[in-house]
Structure formats: C-alpha cells, structure tokens
Amino acid sequence: MPGSVSFVACWFVTSICFPPIGPSSTLLASGSSCGGVFETRSNQQSDENVWYDRAFAFHEGARILGHHKGDIRVFLFNAAFSIELLLKAINAANGKATQLSHNLLDLAKDAEIPFSDNQNATLELLNEILIWKGRYPTPTKPGRWDNFYDNVLEKHIIRQRNGKVGITRTNPTTVPTIENFEVLWDIANQKWSEIQTDKYKIE
Template identity: 30%
Template sequence: MSRRRTPITKELPKGFANDTYRKACAEPFPWLVKAREMRRAADLVWAQFSSELTAFASGGDDSGEPFTGSVAVMLYAFALENLLKAGLAAKGVAVGPNGNFALKSHKLEDLADDLALTLEPDERELMERLEHFLEWAGRYPIPLLAEALYPRAMLDGSKAAMYGLSSGDRVRVDALLAKVHATLPTEEEALVRYVRTIGA
C-alpha cells in the first residue's frame, strides 16, 4: 500500500498557481534556463568521467567507483529535450486545447521533426542514442524490453548497442546542441517575452 500523498492546502487560493502554470507552459524561457542547467550539470559529470577514464586507461584509477558517463549523456539528452521544447513553446504549440502542457513525449526525433529541424542521418542516429540514455540507460541498469539491448547496424558500418559510450560523444553532442540552439530565440529575447506574459 502506498503512502497517502501530502494534501493540497485549502486555505490558499490555487488560481495564482494555475495561472502561472498556463502562462509558463507556453513560454520558451523556462525551457531554455532548464536546458542550460542540465547542460552545466552534464559538463561537470562528463569532465569527471573523462578524467577517471583517462586515469583508468593509464592504470592510475583504482578508486573502485562506477563511471558516470551514462549519467552525463542522460543529462545532455535532457538538455536537448528542453531546447526542443523551448522551440516548440516559441512556436505556440506547447499548450493543448485544455490549457495543459501538450509536449509530453521524450522522443527527441519526433520533437525535432515537430520543430521542422533539418537533421543529417548521423544527427538522427545520435538523437536515437540519446533517447536510450534519457529513457533508461542513464537511470536504470536494464531497459523495459530486451530489444533495447540488441546491437544495431550503425551508419559508420559498425555493429553496436545504442547505449554504448564513446570518448567522442561529447563533441558530437555539443555540435547537436549548438545546431538546435541556433534556431531558438536567445535567452534574453525569451526573458523579455516571458516577463510580458507573466505580467499580463
């Protein structure tokens, strides 16, 4: 039996929270800030992973601590998801007819297609890999289905699992994030719009 959830207080009005939610749903600014937050955390975790990997390769790392590369890539994937949703919010398609947030998918390729981004085949392959880290490989030891573990025929001719890590992943992810970011309003532009909306 699950514990009862903490009840919502009846003394304070919920109208302000509901109004703030509806306005924030439709704005790119909160998504851009969260993407930057995720990116910063990912950079820190990746730097630790890279340092430990270098030490391990030279025989100098005997800490016994687990590598954090999959967690870093998961955070990069979340940063990308937030950027894509920022773009869709800027286009005015983030809120459904009922006033609730409509972009519930974590499928990065689908979000990119909804944003009408032009992607190269290798960028699509990278997005598919990032989805694996976002959905399970950065969070859990196994996926829901064994199929996610099956090796794939990669564009470079290799056969590899989608959740495998490469030392070159950081450069490829950086390039993809930069490409998506270039299609979005700047954080300053988004902030001006956000302040106007919240104040309306």
C-alpha cells in the first residue's frame, strides 16, 4: 500500500540520517547533506562519539539478545561487535587512526586496556565469532577452522577425570556469557569515561 511504503521510507531515512540519540550523539555541520544533517566520511571516521553511540546501541541489543532462546550466536555476534566499536571509539578518542581490523585483541592492546588473561581468552573467542563463527557455517580460510577448534575453543573447556569417568565442561571464567561480556564492556567503558573526564578537565 502507498501509505505503508511511505511510512517505511520515512522511517528508513529518519533512522539513517537521524539515528536515535545515544549518550554521545552530536549533529555534524559540514559535508554532504542527508535530510539536513551534514557529514563527511573523514569526520565520521575520526569522530569518537559516532563510534561510541554505535557501540552503545549494539551493546543494548546484545543485552536483549542474551535472553534469546534460539541460536546463541545471535547474542555473541552483537556482543563482539559492540566491543569492537567501543574499542575503536576509545582509540579515536586517543587520536589514533581507525583500524580496518576486526581483531579485538589488537584493538584492546592499542586502547591500552589491561584485560586479564581470562578476559583476553574471552576476547579471542569473541573475535572468532565476529570474523566468521557468528556469521558463516565455515571460515573462508581452512586453517582458521582448525585453529578455532584446536586452540581457541580449547581454552574454554575444562577436562577432568574421576577414576575412569571423564568430565568435560565449559570454563565459567572465560566463556562469553552475558555476565562475562558485561565485565568486558564495563572495563572498556570505564576507560572511555576516564578519557572523556580528562578532556573536560583540559577544556
């Protein structure tokens, strides 16, 4: 129906050009126009607040999807993506060029966030979710499949023996549960808050 099409078109343009106001949302004033909002690729790429608002949105989505009863990868992918965006927001806030990489461990290192060994193991698994496991049945590179099951996933499995009985269970301190994801988010978000606080002090 024409009315429905108009509504959908209006919603789409409004959502793209005027995204919901997040914690750091700002309107840009120069560049190409999108329904009254002016922006350029370069200032969007270096704008820490744009990165943070996207991170915040995917974080909120991940929290909801964490209670989804279906495929857990839906939650994991959004969780991993929110962490990637948050780390890139931090690096942008520190004046560093935005990396094209999705490697969460490298991004965390650049952001100078002191994650623990267990938290880095969680990041490593989320990294695989982000790159392929949360999106495709198999990775594009065959070696990545073997590395995931032989090395990455193995860090999250505890194997024990009780006499002749073998027991296998997940490691609750590393597997990316909602709780462990929120810990990662809180640590990185604290770093973001500290940077913003320091900037206000300077101003």
